[in-house]
Amino acid sequence: MWFLHLHFCPLGSFNLSTRLSDTCHLIFPTFFVGFVCFLILSISFLVHPGLNIHWQEKMVVQVFFTSAILALGFSWLFHTVYCHSERVGKLFNKLDYVGISLLVIGSFIPWIHYSFYCYNSFKLVYILAVLILGGFCAFVCTQDYFLSPTYRAARALLFIALGLSGVVPCVHYILIEDLQEGVHYSALGWLILMAVLYISGATIYALRIPERLYPGKFDIWFQSHQIFHVFVVLAALVHLNGIMEIAQHRLSKGGCDNQL
Template sequence: MKHLTIWYVRGTWSISESLCVLLCIHGGQSELRALSVQCGPAALRKSRRNRKQAGRGGGEGGRGLRLCPETQSLYKQRYQPHPHTHLRRPGHHECQSRSQIGRPRTERGCLFFLCLGIVYMFRPNMSFVAPFQEKIVIGAFFLGAILCLSFSWLFHTVYCHSEGVSRVFSKLDYSGIAFLIMGSFVPWLYYSFYCSPQPCFIYLIVVCILGVAAITVSQCDFFATPQYRGVRAGVFVGLGLSGVVPTLHFMIAEGFLKATTIGQMGWLFLMAVLYITGACLYAARIPERFFPGKCDIWFHSHQLFHILVVAGAFVHFHGVSNLQEFRYTAGGGCAEEGGS
C-alpha cells in the first residue's frame, strides 16, 4: 500500500503525539500494526476509515489527506489556534496544494487583497515626466511594496506544502515587510529634506541599517514560532516608528503648519495609524479571539492586517505624490526657504 505522511515541527510534539499523527493519516499496514499500541484501538479505527476513504478517492480534492480530530487539534495549537474550520492541511503533495486553491480557505481573503495591492502598484501613476533620480526614488517605494505583497501571497499559497517550504517562504514574508518599510522611507525623506540632502542621507543610512537588522533577525527559525508573534509585530512596528525622529526634525525645521500642509504629515500619520493598528490586531488575534469560529474565512486578524497594510501603502503613496508634485511644480521651493 502506498505510504503517505505529513510533516510536523520537530520538538513541539511529544513522541506519543507524533505517533498518533502518523497513525491517524492513511499509511502502510505495517506502520499501523507497529504504532497501534501507542495510540490505542480508537485511533486505529479512525485511521482505517480514513484509509478506506482515500482508497475510494476520498479526501479533499480527491487526493485526500485526512486528519483525525486529534491531529487537527495539534495543528491548530501550533499554527492557528482560533479558526475552527477551513484550515488547509499540511502535506508534501503539490497536487494537494493546487486542489485547495479554489476552495474557501482562511487564506483566500489574504491572497485577494494582496494581489489587489500588487495590481495597483503596477499601474502607471505618473501624470508628468519626472527626472531620472526621482523615478529611482519613487521606484524604491514601488519595489518595496511589490516585494512585500508578492512574498506574502507566495507564502500563503505554498506554506502548506512542507515544513522546509513553509520555513523558507515565511522568512521571505517577514523580509518583505522590512523592504516595504525601507522603501516607504526613501521618497518621503527625499522630498521632505529636498533642500537639505545631508540629513536626508543620514536618515536613509540609519533606516537601511535598521531594516537590514530586521531582515537578519527574521531569518532565525525561532522568529516564526507562535511564542514570538508579539516580538514579530514589535520588530516591524519599531522599524516603522524609527521615522518619528526625522518627522520631529522636519516639523521643527519647517514649522507645524507647513509640515501638515506642504509636508503632507496628515497622510503620513494616517499611514502610521493603519500599519500599527494592523500589527496590534495581528499580535492580539482580534477578532477571532473573541468570536471563535465566526471569522474563519473572512475578517480574521491576519486578513485585517493585510487589508490595513495595503490601505497604508495607498495612503503613503498618495501623500508622497502630493509632496512630489509640490516640489516639482515649485522648483523645489528651496529659494524661498533660503531667503527666509
C-alpha cells in the first residue's frame, strides 16, 4: 500500500466534502481551473465576431469544447464529493469515466470532420466508429466490478487503446493525401503531441508513479492521479490549438472539387 497517511472516512455531507477537497487536495484546482478555462474559451469562441468561421462550423468545434467541459466538470465533481459516501463516490466515479470517454470522442470528431472534409463516406464511417468504441468504453467503465483498484491498469489500457484507434484514420488520411499535407495542414503534429501527453499521463496513473517509489510521501500532493490530471488538461489545450489550425486551413480552401 503506497498511501499511508491522511485517508478520509465517509463524511455524509456535500458541504464537508467540498470544503475538504477545496483546502487540501490538488485534484480539485487542477480540473476546476481546466473546467473554467474551457468554459470561458468556449463562450469566447462562439461569440467572437472576428473569426472567419460560419456558425455551422463553429458547432463542429463546439463538440470538442463541450466534451472537454463535461469531462473536466465530471472529474471535478467526482473528486469534490467522493468523500461523501461510498454510494455517492461510486456514482460520480462512473460519471468521471463517462467524461473521459466523451473527451476522446469529442477530440476525434472535429479532426475527422476537417481531415475528411471532402470525403463524406469516410467521415461518416470514422465518426460512427469512434462513437461506438467510445460508447463501449463508457459502458465497460461504468460496471461496478470495473471500478475496483484491481482494474486500475486495465482502465488505463482501455482508454489508451481508445485513443490509439485514431491511428487508423490518421494513416488513411496520409494515404489519400500525403504526409506533408498532414503535418502542415491537418495538425498531425499537434495530434501526436496530444497522444503523447495522454498516454504519458495514463501510464503514470497506471504505474502509480511516484507514490509507489516513495510510499507515504505523496499521500495528498503530487500523486500519480494529480499528475495525470495535469497531463489531461495540457493535452486538451494542445488539441484545441490543432483543431483551430486545421479548421481555419480547411475553410480557407473553400468548397470541394469532388465530394465523395
